[in-house]
Amino acid sequence: MKYVEEFRRSDLARVLADAIAREADTGCQYNLMEFCGGHTHAIFRYGVQDLMPGNVKFIHGPGCPVCVLPIPRIDNAIALAREPDVILCSYGDMLRVPASGRKSLLKVKAEGADIRMVYSTQDALKIARDNPDRQVVFFAIGFETTTPPTAVAILQAKAGKLNNFSVFCNHVLTPAAIQNILESPEVREMDRVSIDGFFGPSHVSSIIGTQPYEFFAEEFQKPVVIAGFEPLDVMQSALMLIRQLNEGRHEVENEYTRVVSREGNVKAQMLVAQVLELQRSFEWRGLGMVPYSALQIKQAYAEFDAEKRFAIPVSQATDVKGCECPRILRGVKKPTDCKLFGTICTPENPMGSCMVSSEGACAAYWTYGRFREKTALEETAA
Amino acid sequence: MRLDVRKGRVDMTHGSGGRAMAQLIEEIFINCFDNELLRQANDQAAFPVRSGRMVMSTDGHVISPLFFPGGDIGSLSVHGTINDVAMSGARPLYLSAAFILEEGFPLADLERIVVSMAKAANAAGVPVVTGDTKVVEKGKADGVFITTTGVGRVPEGINISGDRAAAGDAILVSGTVGDHGVAIMSSRENLEFETAIQSDSAALHTLVADMLAAGADIHCLRDPTRGGLATTLNELAQQSGVGMRLREVDIPVLPAVADACELLGLDPLYVANEGKLICICKAADADRLLQVMQAHPLGRQAAIIGEVTAEEPGFVQMDTGFGGSRVVDWLVGEQLPRIC
Numbered sequence: 001m002k003y004v005e006e007f008r009r010s011d012l013a014r015v016l017a018d019a020i021a022r023e024a025d026t027g028c029q030y031n032l033m034e035f036c037g038g039h040t041h042a043i044f045r046y047g048v049q050d051l052m053p054g055n056v057k058f059i060h061g062p063g064c065p066v067c068v069l070p071i072p073r074i075d076n077a078i079a080l081a082r083e084p085d086v087i088l089c090s091y092g093d094m095l096r097v098p099a100s101g102r103k104s105l106l107k108v109k110a111e112g113a114d115i116r117m118v119y120s121t122q123d124a125l126k127i128a129r130d131n132p133d134r135q136v137v138f139f140a141i142g143f144e145t146t147t148p149p150t151a152v153a154i155l156q157a158k159a160g161k162l163n164n165f166s167v168f169c170n171h172v173l174t175p176a177a178i179q180n181i182l183e184s185p186e187v188r189e190m191d192r193v194s195i196d197g198f199f200g201p202s203h204v205s206s207i208i209g210t211q212p213y214e215f216f217a218e219e220f221q222k223p224v225v226i227a228g229f230e231p232l233d234v235m236q237s238a239l240m241l242i243r244q245l246n247e248g249r250h251e252v253e254n255e256y257t258r259v260v261s262r263e264g265n266v267k268a269q270m271l272v273a274q275v276l277e278l279q280r281s282f283e284w285r286g287l288g289m290v291p292y293s294a295l296q297i298k299q300a301y302a303e304f305d306a307e308k309r310f311a312i313p314v315s316q317a318t319d320v321k322g323c324e325c326p327r328i329l330r331g332v333k334k335p336t337d338c339k340l341f342g343t344i345c346t347p348e349n350p351m352g353s354c355m356v357s358s359e360g361a362c363a364a365y366w367t368y369g370r371f372r373e374k375t376a377l378e379e380t381a382a
Numbered sequence: 383m384r385l386d387v388r389k390g391r392v393d394m395t396h397g398s399g400g401r402a403m404a405q406l407i408e409e410i411f412i413n414c415f416d417n418e419l420l421r422q423a424n425d426q427a428a429f430p431v432r433s434g435r436m437v438m439s440t441d442g443h444v445i446s447p448l449f450f451p452g453g454d455i456g457s458l459s460v461h462g463t464i465n466d467v468a469m470s471g472a473r474p475l476y477l478s479a480a481f482i483l484e485e486g487f488p489l490a491d492l493e494r495i496v497v498s499m500a501k502a503a504n505a506a507g508v509p510v511v512t513g514d515t516k517v518v519e520k521g522k523a524d525g526v527f528i529t530t531t532g533v534g535r536v537p538e539g540i541n542i543s544g545d546r547a548a549a550g551d552a553i554l555v556s557g558t559v560g561d562h563g564v565a566i567m568s569s570r571e572n573l574e575f576e577t578a579i580q581s582d583s584a585a586l587h588t589l590v591a592d593m594l595a596a597g598a599d600i601h602c603l604r605d606p607t608r609g610g611l612a613t614t615l616n617e618l619a620q621q622s623g624v625g626m627r628l629r630e631v632d633i634p635v636l637p638a639v640a641d642a643c644e645l646l647g648l649d650p651l652y653v654a655n656e657g658k659l660i661c662i663c664k665a666a667d668a669d670r671l672l673q674v675m676q677a678h679p680l681g682r683q684a685a686i687i688g689e690v691t692a693e694e695p696g697f698v699q700m701d702t703g704f705g706g707s708r709v710v711d712w713l714v715g716e717q718l719p720r721i722c
Contacts, residue, residue: 001641010705017705045649047706231704347711368708 003258007230008046016235017051024242030056031194032241033331035178036143036201037064037359038229044368046231056238060361062177062286062329063201065142066093067353067360070285073170074099075315076307077139080168081105081113083310087131089124090139091146092117093357098350100317121153128157128165137306138167145203147171147295148268151275154297154304166306169297172282174204175212176293181330182220184287195331197241199234200226202256209264213252221250228256275301285319285353286329325352328361335362342366385409390489397483397517410493411513414500419476419511427511429476434538439466440531448495448525451565452580453656455528456499461585461656462607463532464506468587469603469659471542471594472534477503479530480514484523495526506585508532534587540594546601547622549692552668554661556589556675557582557683558634559611563653564642579638584657589678596674598667605659609713612651614660615698616712628688628700628710652713662690 024030034040040060043049049058062068078099081088088105095106095117109115114134118124121138128136140150150167157165178198200213205226213224223244227237237255244251254260275298282294297305306312319325323345324338335341335354345351347363354362385405395402412420419427443459453461460477467474479499483492503510510530565581586605593600602622606614611633619626635650643650657680663671668686675681688700698710 001637001644004644008704010703013705044708045702046704047702047708048704050706051704367711 004230007228007232009232012232013051013235016232016239020056020235020239020242021053023239023246024053024056025246026053026055028055028245029194030242030245031059031196032056032199032238033059033061033181033195033197034199034227034234035061035063035174036199036204037067037357037361037364038202039199039227039234040064040361040364041359042229042231042234044364047368048231048234051235052238056242059195059331060328060364061181061198061331062284063143063174063204064354064357064359064361065146065172066097066357067325067329068172068177068284068286069097069141069170069353070283071098071100071317071319072283072315074105075317076312077168078103078105078108078113079312079315080137080139080306080310081108081115083135085133086135086137087114087116087127088137088139089116089118089127091119091141094139094141096350097353097356098320100315121149125153125156125162125165128162129160132164134164135309136165137310138165139170140167141170143172143174143201143204144207147272147276148207148265151271154275154301155271157304158301163303166304166309167297168306169276169295171276171295172284173293173295174201174208175216176290177284177287178213179216180284180287180290180293182216182222184330195222196245197223197225199237199241200224200252202227202229202233202259205256205260205264207265207268210252210254210260210262211264217250217252223250224252226252226254226256226260228259284329286326320351323352325354325362328354335365338362385489387489387493392483392485392487392489392492392517394485394517394519397515403515407515410489410496411515414493414496415503415510415513416500417509417511419509420513425512427476427478429511432535435472435536436533437467437470437472437536438531438533439463440529441466442527442529444524444527445566446524447566447569448491450569450581451577452562453583454495454498455526456495456497457502458581458583458656459528459530460499460502460506460508460510461583463530464508464585464587465605465656465659467532467534468585468590469542469605470534470536471540471590471600471603472536473591474506474508474532474534474587477508477510477530477532478512479510479528481516482523482527482529483515483517484525485517485520487525492526495528499528502585506587508585508587537594542600542603544602544604544618544621545623547618547624547662547690548601549624549690550665551601551662551690552665552686553615553626553628553688553690554663554668554672554675554684554686555606555611555633556586556659556661556681557657558636558639559606559655559658560635560639560643560650560653562656563610564639564650566654567646568642577638577642579636579642582655582657584680586657586659586680589659589675589680592674592678593661593671596671598671598674599664600661600671601664602662603659606655608654610650610652610654611660612649612698612710613713615710618660618662619698620696622690623695625691625694625696626688626698627691628698630700630703632685632687634683634685651710665689
């Protein structure tokens with residue numbers, strides 16, 4: 001596979017591993033947060049941590065679109081799916097996320113709700129065209145990567161007078177979330193977690209560019225390296241972060257130059273701006289209410305807003321007791337610090353959202369890295 | 383009047399036990415499967431047995447779509463059960479087939495499927511000797527479901543079982559993994575993409591016979607169908623109470639399958655196969671067995687992919703091609719593409 005295999009070469013990995021070992025100051029600890037679940041997945045799938053010296057640690061961030069959605073929003077989606085005549089279209093990962101009352105979209109589907117797994121917004125539009133007498137709701141989730149396709153779908157629905165189509169919008173923004181993590185008390189005041197630098201997301205940055213990260217690199221004096229999703233990208237970016245830290249720099253650097261520019265995909269940004277606007281505040285799982293961190297559908301397109309078309313009952317649900325997803329999402333705790341991890345919470349029976357998606361930190365730990373660290377319970381027992 | 387196979391459809395009378403059913407059985411099933419035992423037209427097939435161990439296995443087939451690159455539900459239902467029987471080391475002897483048909487299913491499609499089954503059974507030398515047909519109302523099934531059962535006889539002195547893997551044993555796979563699953567996905571509605579990948583659906587009993595004839599000490603055989611190589615190895619690790627260590631670089635994957643998986647966010651280790659087997663044997667016999675497998679048309683790309691260990695029993699670990707290591711876990715739910 002051209003342009004993929006090149007970034008998975010083990011000989012180059014060894015060269016980079018040697019360079020990192022040589023340049024990482026043995027008297028220092030380097031805690032590097034990969035914001036994005038795509039990086040978490042790559043680190044575990046390729047065993048990248050094995051190639052790092054002991055003082056270079058990956059801290060898994062909240063960049064998993066499935067993980068950050070709070071339970072009330074999933075309850076809302078379930079309520080939508082139960083509306084008569086509604087077909088709810090969702091990306092696959094969302095189906096297994098636990099909602100309140102031990103429900104999930106998958107369970108509600110088994111009870112008879114018409115929920116379809118789609119691969120793109122275009123699939124949802126097709127379902128709407130094929131079922132003119134049904135209401136088709138697209139459950140839109142994701143960071144900036146999945147946002148432009150949602151905007152395009154709404155524009156297409158408007159142009160095609162597809163009046164039975166609407167969007168339940170849950171699109172969230174990366175820079176706002178990173179800033180929130182850096183402002184969280186655990187990071188800022190109590191200094192309980194030290195995050196020394198960030199791997200910036202690859203796909204998200206292909207849309208928004210590197211420019212939006214410049215503010216907090218400066219404000220919080222933390223280096224950011226935009227990193228591709230292949231394992232060599234991760235290692236090269238780790239080296240770039242280590243060099244910045246060694247030299248006392250805190251800049252936004254771009255390792256993923258083959259895709260990402262400073263400006264990003266301006267056309268996609270324009271499409272999003274045409275249809276969507278900033279929401280004053282949005283609840284994130286793990287981060288709570290984060291100002292200006294999500295998008296909503298503009299008034300001009302309100303007819304395609306599922307939250308305006310349907311009366312959705314309010315949900316006050318909270319996380320399962322003992323579930324550490326909120327702290328894990330902030331990088332304050334590791335999956336193995338959670339007492340539910342691997343005991344009652346497994347990928348087959350997830351209690352928290354981080355155990356659902358392959359990009360979730362708990363699922364990645366469980367699937368690929370169980371032997372690396374003992375679970376909290378084993379340690380307690382020992 | 384003969385059945386209108388060209389334009390006709392299955393209706394409720396085809397399952398009612400009357401003349402219409404008799405006609406369907408005669409003109410499609412007996413006509414295609416034609417063999418002496420079936421022609422006796424009893425509710426069961428009677429055949430003599432020799433002494434020794436018999437094995438029996440059954441498999442329900444509900445695949446969608448019914449026709450896919452490299453096969454269809456008919457040939458698959460023959461290969462699947464022959465393979466389940468053969469994985470004990472047995473020589474498969476006879477098959478039964480039960481059809482659940484949905485009202486409205488085109489007779490032309492049914493005939494095409496039954497012809498394909500008969501062809502697969504003939505090629506394998508394992509006849510379908512008894513069967514059953516039921517029809518359910520429209521909407522209560524998905525076209526056609528086929529359940530096949532097979533019986534076979536294990537040669538003297540063969541003891542193959544999922545609980546026999548022992549530390550030090552070698553792990554072999556008979557060829558490239560993931561072909562079937564990717565071929566199916568490429569032809570599924572809403573996920574169509576163009577690819578030349580064909581399902582690997584095939585009957586493996588002659589490969590198994592060659593492997594047994596080589597006199598190697600084979601401990602386990604299993605075909606990695608749903609859940610793929612990874613899930614099947616986890617089953618064996620758990621059943622035998624052993625650990626396993628794989629080498630990613632040695633696991634054969636067709637470039638086109640790797641590409642498709644990359645595109646869909648899938649891992650070929652978890653994608654289904656229908657014409658591959660995993661073999662766990664004494665390490666000293668592995669090279670000889672590999673040569674025998676590679677000499678068979680269905681084992682050309684066979685490879686030794688790892689070994690059984692005493693560490694971390696019940697778990698499969700892998701040295702990644704990148705130079706790290708990771709756990710290769712059971713498949714959870716269905717493999718889904720990543721979304722962001």
